[in-house]
Amino acid sequence: MSDAKPVVTQATLVKKAAPKTDFKPAGVSPSRRQRSYSVRLWSVRHSRFLEWFYARFANVFLMLHPVWKWLGYHRAEGPVTFLERNVKGLMFDCRMCGQCVLSSTGMSCPMNCPKQLRNGPCGGVRANGNCEVEPDMPCVWVQAWLGSQQMRGSDAILKVQKPVDQSLRETSSWLRVTAKAAAEREAAQNAASGDVK
Numbered sequence: 708m709s710d711a712k713p714v715v716t717q718a719t720l721v722k723k724a725a726p727k728t729d730f731k732p733a734g735v736s737p738s739r740r741q742r743s744y745s746v747r748l749w750s751v752r753h754s755r756f757l758e759w760f761y762a763r764f765a766n767v768f769l770m771l772h773p774v775w776k777w778l779g780y781h782r783a784e785g786p787v788t789f790l791e792r793n794v795k796g797l798m799f800d801c802r803m804c805g806q807c808v809l810s811s812t813g814m815s816c817p818m819n820c821p822k823q824l825r826n827g828p829c830g831g832v833r834a835n836g837n838c839e840v841e842p843d844m845p846c847v848w849v850q851a852w853l854g855s856q857q858m859r860g861s862d863a864i865l866k867v868q869k870p871v872d873q874s875l876r877e878t879s880s881w882l883r884v885t886a887k888a889a890a891e892r893e894a895a896q897n898a899a900s901g902d903v904k
């Protein structure tokens with residue numbers, strides 16, 4: 708029989724030391740969170756399929772570039788952001804950081820890390836793979852590693868991510884990626900036509 712004592716983390720000590728009051732924020736209900744974890748974990752388990760699906764979805768958005776341009780990207784942003792928030796909110800608990808890295812993080816959103824780490828886990832991951840700060844939540848970076856290893860682009864997780872640009876919060880990653888891909892495509896076409904002349 709093992710006589711190893713459970714590890715008491717710094718976060719547990721801070722929580723225990725906090726004054727007890729009658730106020731308990733609704734958003735911290737473990738049962739409510741468990742439900743959203745189950746969808747989030749499903750997405751990680753199906754990261755390969757979601758990677759395949761997203762590649763096609765991004766192509767459709769890119770094909771629609773003339774439509775976005777005609778409408779004006781700024782006009783399209785409201786409805787597209789609404790759709791993105793709801794779809795990704797359901798599937799990934801997306802926090803709308805506006806600079807999505809799901810393709811590099813095994814379809815596990817790093818903004819769900821309580822420390823919002825974008826480049827791997829902190830040193831406090833529990834032995835069962837759960838979060839130091841929220842003991843009932845699987846560590847998003849443990850999940851990111853598991854999800855990324857099923858994906859074709861499994862090495863993308865090794866890429867160092869830039870710090871979050873807070874000015875992009877609540878904006879659409881889908882439109883940003885589309886506009887960037889369209890600009891790159893146009894630049895490549897211009898370069899090719901320049902070579903021909």
Ligand code: SF4
Pocket residue numbers: 795799800801802803804805806807808809816817818880
């Ligand atoms: S990385 Fe940002 S945009 Fe992507 S799911 Fe997470 S919060 Fe949403």
